[in-house]
Amino acid sequence: xxxxxxxxxxxxxLKADVRDLDFYYGSFxxxxxxxxxVYERKATALIGPSGCGKSTxxxxxxxxxxxxxxxxxxxxxxxxxxxxxxxxxHGVDPIEVxxxxxxxxxxxxxxxxxxxENVAYSLRVRGLRNKSELDDRVEAALKGAALWKExxxxxxxxxxxxxxxxxxxxxxxxxLASDPELILFDEPTSALDPIATASIEELITELKEKVTIxxxxxxxxQAARISxxxxxxxxxxxxxxxxxxxxxxxxxxxxxxxxxxxRFG
Amino acid sequence: MSNTLSLSEPSVADLSVxxxxxxxxxxxxxxxxxxxxxxxxxxxxxxxxxxxxxxxxKESYVFFQMVPLSDFLFDTQWTPLFDDAHYGIMVLLSxxxxxxxxxxxxxxxxxxxxxxxxxxxxxxKTREIAKPFLELLGxxxxxxxxxxxxxxxxxxxxxxxxxxxxFSLLSxxxxxxxxxxxxxxxxxxxxxxxxxxxxxxxxxxxxxxxxQTALRVVMPAATSGIASAYILGISRAVGExxxxxxxxxxxxxxxxxxLESGATITSYxxxxxxxxxxxxxxxxxxxxxxxxxxxxxxLAFNLLGFWLRKKYREVY
Ligand SMILES: Nc1ncnc2c1ncn2[C@@H]1O[C@H](COP(=O)(O)OP(=O)(O)OP(=O)(O)O)[C@@H](O)[C@H]1O
Ligand SMILES: [Mg+2]
Numbered sequence: 001x002x003x004x005x006x007x008x009x010x011x012x013x014l015k016a017d018v019r020d021l022d023f024y025y026g027s028f029x030x031x032x033x034x035x036x037x038v039y040e041r042k043a044t045a046l047i048g049p050s051g052c053g054k055s056t057x058x059x060x061x062x063x064x065x066x067x068x069x070x071x072x073x074x075x076x077x078x079x080x081x082x083x084x085x086x087x088x089x090h091g092v093d094p095i096e097v098x099x100x101x102x103x104x105x106x107x108x109x110x111x112x113x114x115x116x117e118n119v120a121y122s123l124r125v126r127g128l129r130n131k132s133e134l135d136d137r138v139e140a141a142l143k144g145a146a147l148w149k150e151x152x153x154x155x156x157x158x159x160x161x162x163x164x165x166x167x168x169x170x171x172x173x174x175x176l177a178s179d180p181e182l183i184l185f186d187e188p189t190s191a192l193d194p195i196a197t198a199s200i201e202e203l204i205t206e207l208k209e210k211v212t213i214x215x216x217x218x219x220x221x222q223a224a225r226i227s228x229x230x231x232x233x234x235x236x237x238x239x240x241x242x243x244x245x246x247x248x249x250x251x252x253x254x255x256x257x258x259x260x261x262x263r264f265g
Numbered sequence: 266m267s268n269t270l271s272l273s274e275p276s277v278a279d280l281s282v283x284x285x286x287x288x289x290x291x292x293x294x295x296x297x298x299x300x301x302x303x304x305x306x307x308x309x310x311x312x313x314x315x316x317x318x319x320x321x322x323k324e325s326y327v328f329f330q331m332v333p334l335s336d337f338l339f340d341t342q343w344t345p346l347f348d349d350a351h352y353g354i355m356v357l358l359s360x361x362x363x364x365x366x367x368x369x370x371x372x373x374x375x376x377x378x379x380x381x382x383x384x385x386x387x388x389x390k391t392r393e394i395a396k397p398f399l400e401l402l403g404x405x406x407x408x409x410x411x412x413x414x415x416x417x418x419x420x421x422x423x424x425x426x427x428x429x430x431x432f433s434l435l436s437x438x439x440x441x442x443x444x445x446x447x448x449x450x451x452x453x454x455x456x457x458x459x460x461x462x463x464x465x466x467x468x469x470x471x472x473x474x475x476x477q478t479a480l481r482v483v484m485p486a487a488t489s490g491i492a493s494a495y496i497l498g499i500s501r502a503v504g505e506x507x508x509x510x511x512x513x514x515x516x517x518x519x520x521x522x523x524l525e526s527g528a529t530i531t532s533y534x535x536x537x538x539x540x541x542x543x544x545x546x547x548x549x550x551x552x553x554x555x556x557x558x559x560x561x562x563x564l565a566f567n568l569l570g571f572w573l574r575k576k577y578r579e580v581y
Pocket of ligand 2: 054
């Protein structure tokens, strides 16, 4: 960290914390008493072998599971700070949750709309109509996603005309446009080539100055490069959570060590 | 490969060369036969189409030798059976257009709404119950719809608007619209359901409601399929015969007012084809010219559909 004007707090602020969360796909118990903190304006990585429940946990944060019948949250829930709201509580509207917590998916999924409308989408669904405000915020979001230079001259072209890496940055711009408090990334670079991956990684590193990031990744180098905290999951359980450097250099649990040294997974 | 396997059944390598060849030859034969059958089936439909076009063009040519094209297009009367014969196709076309517009005003919005509901809102159970009913609606013989229009819808409309004639383009068109709903809804629904979940998830993740997702993401993504559904609906409306023959009255009438009665191209064709006009008479010849007009309209819409599908190819 370079010396900023504002002093970096020694103990990070809590943005959200998962408390004894259980999750069921029908009768399948996918998350078992998961507990973990998410710190404000930090990137937290979720790692673990395929099928361990990383995506499942991530998708609890924006109530994506509500879209499908038979899914059930149980246990303590996820508390969002500073307002202390339990995102999973019954009275909480999932749409309200998604207004605060945005998401970027594994495969770029731009809407069949122009580049401009893709980014404006999250603003329009919030009822924003004012053209000049839309223009400003779309521009800011595209700049935030390091895409503005490439697309400023062709905002009316279809989003699908962009390259895969550009599409993913478009999806990041779309997620940024509404100023979310937390952005969820589910393996955002797994469908991209190394150069596009590098640019997305750089982008995420920049983004965490402003917004809290929770990212699922299969790539441990990626987790090490971009995250401040890392959580290792196995079979639906949270095995270990820690500062990324410490977790990779000196894991507390044998299972974590086996996984990160490649002896398993 | 293990020895135990080759003991129980001979592997390919154990068969003599001629055995293997024979097997290949017979399979080859079988494939050739199936291929020929498939080709024949395809050729049959192409030949039929060519045959229909050939007859329509040939007989229309005879017609247009007797009646100038300008009269056909611009005359405002259609009285081929009178002594003072006029052949203005606009008269029939106006009936076709008016009844089709009424039908489509019913079928396109309702069909789309039903498709959106079934694809994006209805649960599994509702869909399973609703779909067979819709299919039933599409399976009712059109003559039944015709009598429904004449004996139920027309009297009902007359209660609201007493001046409405018993035969009207409105009552026929409305019922025709109901008939077309399932064609529009089922194709549109298929198109919307084919939109990948990832797009919907993207929309929900941005905080969109179900309705916003359906209207702003799913529908645009399914544009090409929905356009095809609309084109099919239009073709059905333009080509529909029985409902109009029964419920719209068969008097040629140059009008775009649905509250009047009128003949359409199709209802005129049945009328003449069922009547006892001598073959080769100019009166009989008119049905080919009318039929060709109908074919050209349908062709135009098919080309439009083709162009729309290309333009709005699914982009997800
Ligand atoms: N819709 C579903 N219905 C039932 N079981 C599911 C469903 N989705 C995931 N699962 C199961 O839940 C477990 C966790 O899945 P999840 O997708 O969270 O794994 P993951 O850690 O993200 O894996 P990957 O790294 O392969 O993406 C797996 O055992 C999976 O089979
Ligand atoms: Mg996953």
